[in-house]
Amino acid sequence: MDHAIGIDIGGTNLRAAVVDPTGAVVDAVSVDTPTDAGALDEALVDVIGELSGRHAVSAVGLAVAGFVSRDQQTVRFAPHLPWRDAAVPARISPRVGLPVFLEHDANSAAWGEARFGPAGAGENVAVLAIGTGIGAALLVDGRLYRGSNGVAPELGHLQVVPGGRQCACGKSGCFERYCSGTALAATAAELLAAEPGRPSELRRAPDGVTGAAVADAAAAGDPVALETMADFAYWLGMGLSIVADVFDPDLIVVAGGVATSAPLFLDDARRVYAGLVTGAGHRRLARIRRSELGVAAAMVGAAELARRNAAASGTDRIGGGGAEAP
Amino acid sequence: MDHAIGIDIGGTNLRAAVVDPTGAVVDAVSVDTPTDAGALDEALVDVIGELSGRHAVSAVGLAVAGFVSRDQQTVRFAPHLPWRDAAVPARISPRVGLPVFLEHDANSAAWGEARFGPAGAGENVAVLAIGTGIGAALLVDGRLYRGSNGVAPELGHLQVVPGGRQCACGKSGCFERYCSGTALAATAAELLAAEPGRPSELRRAPDGVTGAAVADAAAAGDPVALETMADFAYWLGMGLSIVADVFDPDLIVVAGGVATSAPLFLDDARRVYAGLVTGAGHRRLARIRRSELGVAAAMVGAAELARRNAAASGTDRIGGGGAEAP
């Protein structure tokens, strides 16, 4: 009965896992994310039904890339999902017979990392989740900092290059246009366009120049992909310095899909970060760590948060003790 | 015995006040800030002696533009002061016979505003203190967020213009090079240089083109000064959107010396802010308010924090009750 379901609802896939109280994933399924709201409800009910049929679970946590109301019962706005001011738990919960809680996906991942990953308990921890875009989360003394709108720290749309790459948000030069999986694709495409005659295996990538194709090519030593990664490392280093400046945490965890390629950029990014953070010689630098949970972080964190909420633990503070007790 | 002394130790002036428990300044003195550490100690002892000779006070709070250790007993680094890893309270306290506490100046101002100004208690409040540079502070649920190094949120050195104005920190294009009193001077100087023949009373400013001269000229309708203010308003609006994105507060208080000219720019800045904040249509916008305490905020806040610390209140949470009780 201590198990919970965590579902990471991405723009492409809906990935669900049964998570035990130690943070281990004991079962998992993945389906395509439907593009209309009704079908999305059905898919969630189906997936929850399938998993709760195989395991005894106490709660469901939904990790969403969007604004979530402070009471965790309404999705206000999720750019890549068909939900606007949608009371998702109220619709799903009666059908699956389980309490359902919403959480921002970066918050979910942060919680997963902080609870079961390198973060450890009781610290100020920031998580930078780098995938299609950038998600960020902050734990203050072990509690998720949600802000007044229930919005996690939003770093993806800080303007870092005035007049730079157009962003879907309407501005230009936003940070996530330079530091994300899609930024890898854009940078590589620019480099390929700049030198039409320069050989690169990216020119033959079967699905086009995607972030994943760049990561693969970089791992194989392709020069254009390596140059792309070097550019990415610069911007990630700048992003880490922004996180250190504005939140001054003990630890920054680099998470999200791009983190799986961390050996290709993380050391370079650390050097850039150390050079850019304000007052570098006069402060303890926040440690930079790669996520240990990888792409499972949001599922694991959402499940754990839901389990705690369902247990009415009265606290969402890491190390708070009570909740862990049976 | 409920009174305390707050001292705002700026690069130019050392301003001290006796503050009562309602936040009122009942006495104040100001002297030049000495440039060597020994003379600075003497000046502090003198000022404290003078004020504590006239009023019964229980504690002294020093507001410093720099990094302060978490235990508030050491100044790690203060760019404009002769202190490096300086245990200032340990040196001063025995000589004045009073407990002495250090606090970052933006934190002090934030505390003053939050405790006695428009902030009200119990909210998430950010303070943007704009003077020579930019200081920022954040109250989370009424508590100062100090981060792991005791560093207040540092927003002045976020790079907003790659390759832009050189900053003393070694980077270029830092935010405070575009949004501060010294930025007013730099922008006006650029505009004057761009059109040598354009008339402006700034060309005859007795102390040169300073931020204060720009503010005065703008108030008098000088076109170059007004254009400078419009540029400033843009960058302040961007700064407000950064604060809203990263901290998602209920309220942002614009404080510091430049805030005294708020009627010249604050409405424009609000419009820019509303256009730049992420997800503007899907969230409650943080209110933007001008400081009510003005340049006294840091003194008042430092005094109040010192009074609480001395009373061993065990809490620095606004609305925490205990400390206010006699």
Add this chain to the structure above:
Amino acid sequence: MDHAIGIDIGGTNLRAAVVDPTGAVVDAVSVDTPTDAGALDEALVDVIGELSGRHAVSAVGLAVAGFVSRDQQTVRFAPHLPWRDAAVPARISPRVGLPVFLEHDANSAAWGEARFGPAGAGENVAVLAIGTGIGAALLVDGRLYRGSNGVAPELGHLQVVPGGRQCACGKSGCFERYCSGTALAATAAELLAAEPGRPSELRRAPDGVTGAAVADAAAAGDPVALETMADFAYWLGMGLSIVADVFDPDLIVVAGGVATSAPLFLDDARRVYAGLVTGAGHRRLARIRRSELGVAAAMVGAAELARRNAAASGTDRIGGGGAEAP
């Protein structure tokens, strides 16, 4: 005997034409451009032999994207061809039994346009040839301006965005990274990356996101392609203002492969240009015209220049009379 062969030696194709004295193409062939110098010589000899076997010709003109010596007998440097300080005519001429002359490709196109296209004779005419990169040429009083190194005006590598897109030349933010066929590809890739969920037929382009694919999609109304074209129009307008500022010509001809899509961007570019050119209200604005010869311009111009050179006309001035006489 008044016919001449013009060959446009591009990085991908080697396109050759027999051109009559009225500028009409009477025969043409195209082959792939070999990547080594020996094979390139062979291909040129073959093509010239084939065409001169079918037509009586008096000379051969080679249009090259690179630096050509002032005597038009040596290619100094051509980034996309296997020639470095190569005396190409000396090697080819004896084998084909015809005089061979080199010319920069933008100069060739400019000459073709000026002699047979909209330019008319005797004017100051600038040609902006936009293809993979940007070529530029200037006719001063009807004469090609070659400069002291035999280098046509080089506008492609003016830095227009410090810290912008990486260029193969080693700098960043070069003009041709924003205004060329490859820039179309880069901009579209950026836009697609910025909004992974935004529908666009470019995501299904059979040969990937190329400049040609963008032009086709824009013509078909694809929103991402149209946004790309709007961005291109801005930069072209800026480029036209640069040409007008530095050369102050009567006429600017927009040529090169991208000019075939002129209806998609030329009016917008004209508006931007009129707003950016210096002293707009106090000068006659240079007319902006689209190339009439299209991709044949370089071949036609190279042929015509070679015919004149071979006739020892003693002049390369348009309207000079003598050369046109039999």
Add this chain to the structure above:
Amino acid sequence: MDHAIGIDIGGTNLRAAVVDPTGAVVDAVSVDTPTDAGALDEALVDVIGELSGRHAVSAVGLAVAGFVSRDQQTVRFAPHLPWRDAAVPARISPRVGLPVFLEHDANSAAWGEARFGPAGAGENVAVLAIGTGIGAALLVDGRLYRGSNGVAPELGHLQVVPGGRQCACGKSGCFERYCSGTALAATAAELLAAEPGRPSELRRAPDGVTGAAVADAAAAGDPVALETMADFAYWLGMGLSIVADVFDPDLIVVAGGVATSAPLFLDDARRVYAGLVTGAGHRRLARIRRSELGVAAAMVGAAELARRNAAASGTDRIGGGGAEAP
């Protein structure tokens, strides 16, 4: 009778000289430039009367910072003077009994340098005149290139920093905002604002932070002034690379008031230039020389051009022979 008067009509001063056929200044006067058109006419008549009373002269040349019609009889637009479509020679000439010719000031200076300075005859020479703003001139095979509007090459308003310093022309980030005497003032003001506590003798400059004050302070070793000069050298180097790219001259002469401080920046600028010019390894780099005539160049050139025009030489080509003969 071979002497002529040249007058450099600046926004501040009207400087006039009697110049002999060897380019030597044999007499000179300077007066303030009146700000209304009538008074300016009077001042010109007075100055010409005074000088022609002391010397036998054959013609008067007026060097103007503005657009001059192709027939050199009308000032179309001069931003810092009270002339708009003004037929200045038609008004002045009858009153002074001498032929009067107009010329753009950078063209005048270029002609002076080319005829009597380091340029020598018969070359392609570009002149970059750096004063309050930037003037440029080009000699093609020894002839002034005036373009179709009689406008000298206009380089000052090429945008080099999108979103950069505001320019009086309405754009932002124009080249002359970074590379001119007024740019020196703006850069120094920025640096001083960035570090209020940094000592610099510029803080005590009697006439404020002007370009001249920066040059003096740099010569005296002031660190802020030297940093300003280093920044200037970078932008001048970029400007030289622009000139080399677009005009490909043999020689670039750096002239104008700022050139008098050339030892403080010219070697650094040359290094930047060599690194930025396109195809650096594959071309002869244009030589960079400092003006030999200094601030007299425009007067000397205007006088010499007027003398030739009056002599109906039929040529303005350097080395053309006829005009020099008596």
